[in-house]
Amino acid sequence: MSRIGIQPVPIPAGVNLEVKAGQVRVKGPKGELAREFPPVVAIKKDGDNIVVEKVGESLWAQAMYGTTRALVNNMVTGVSEGWTKTLEVHGVGYRAELEGKKLVMHLGFSHTVEVEPPEHIEFDVDTRAGTIKVQGIDKEVVGQVAAEIRAWRPPEPYKGKGIRYQGEYVRRKAGKAGKAI
Numbered sequence: 001m002s003r004i005g006i007q008p009v010p011i012p013a014g015v016n017l018e019v020k021a022g023q024v025r026v027k028g029p030k031g032e033l034a035r036e037f038p039p040v041v042a043i044k045k046d047g048d049n050i051v052v053e054k055v056g057e058s059l060w061a062q063a064m065y066g067t068t069r070a071l072v073n074n075m076v077t078g079v080s081e082g083w084t085k086t087l088e089v090h091g092v093g094y095r096a097e098l099e100g101k102k103l104v105m106h107l108g109f110s111h112t113v114e115v116e117p118p119e120h121i122e123f124d125v126d127t128r129a130g131t132i133k134v135q136g137i138d139k140e141v142v143g144q145v146a147a148e149i150r151a152w153r154p155p156e157p158y159k160g161k162g163i164r165y166q167g168e169y170v171r172r173k174a175g176k177a178g179k180a181i
Helices: 059-080 139-151
Strands: 016-020 023-028 031-036 041-046 049-054 083-090 095-099 102-106 113-115 121-126 131-136 162-165
Touching: 016 041, 023 059, 031 059, 041 059, 049 059, 059 083, 059 139, 083 139, 095 121, 113 139, 121 139, 131 139, 139 162
Parallel strands: none
Antiparallel strands: 016 023, 023 031, 041 049, 083 131, 083 162, 095 102, 102 113, 121 131
């Protein structure tokens, strides 16, 4: 039995939830999310909580039980509080700035890298600290956009230059030791 799936998901004040035939629609102060779930799990509203139950005892039902509960919890958290991923830009000459809603990065290429935010995603750049915040209501999309930004210049192990997640540890390597005489 899943230790995650058995826990009910609390619904905060200001969040409305509709469950219809395997589809969950969540509305909150930050926006609205909808997602369809497989028929091997049943999602029920129980007062101020959401309860996920297995339908049958198949391995697929067991696998989707905890996953469904986690996805519903992420939807509720997203529309009530939102999700944020913070990236750090390290390196001489590496910087990021906003032009309107578009993120423009100078990463040592012969050209600038421009990233248009997808729907419901916002960028917040602190040029002094060298940080980029990716904010949105869908945890999956926020993580994907942050990963795509990081992929432009992942941190390299010799000088540590590049874009990394906040708090990410980059293992450093020693450079050349020099030629022995």
